[in-house]
Amino acid sequence: MIVLGVDPGITHLGLGVVEAEEKGALKARLLHGEVVRTSHKEKAEARVGxxxxxxxxxxxxxxxxxxxxxxxxxxxxxxLAYKVGWALGAVLVAAFEAGVPVYAYGPMQVKQALAGHGHASKEEVALMVRSALGLKETPRPSHLADALAIALTHAFYARLGAAKPL
Structure with missing residues (x-):
């Protein structure tokens, strides 16, 4: 299963693509990761575009x-919510254009899926991302690690039949 995870933000938006194994322990392969950066000095339409x-x-x-x-x-x-909404809207339009269904997970769900409990620290989640992807180092910056965590979370819940559509 290939999943694109997004950590939405208008200044830093994380994009992480993973290919997760369908069965067994949560293991996956990193296909792509990036942080899209924009500046508050740019026009809104340029940032969203x-x-x-x-x-x-x-x-x-x-x-x-x-x-x-x-x-x-x-x-x-x-x-902040208003401007993050710009970024999320841009991603949702792209998903619609590509015909890809969208799912959403809260921070507690991410922590539960990756660390086994809902009170894990960001560092603990990032280490679990590193482990699941077999990486030598923890993904940086945090926006990238968060995007990969979201993608892995979807893979986890999809295997359980508990994926949560947006």
């Missing part, structure tokens, strides 16, 4: 069976 273009390129190049995103929770950061 670059994110859309990179997501669409990854979708067309790797033909994943699913796109998985991290659900975002904002309680007092309305402006």
């Amino acid at each position: 670059r994110i859309h273009a990179r997501a669409k390129e990854a979708l067309l190049a790797f033909r994943p069976e699913a796109l998985a995103v991290e659900e975002q929770f904002f309680y007092r950061q309305n402006e």
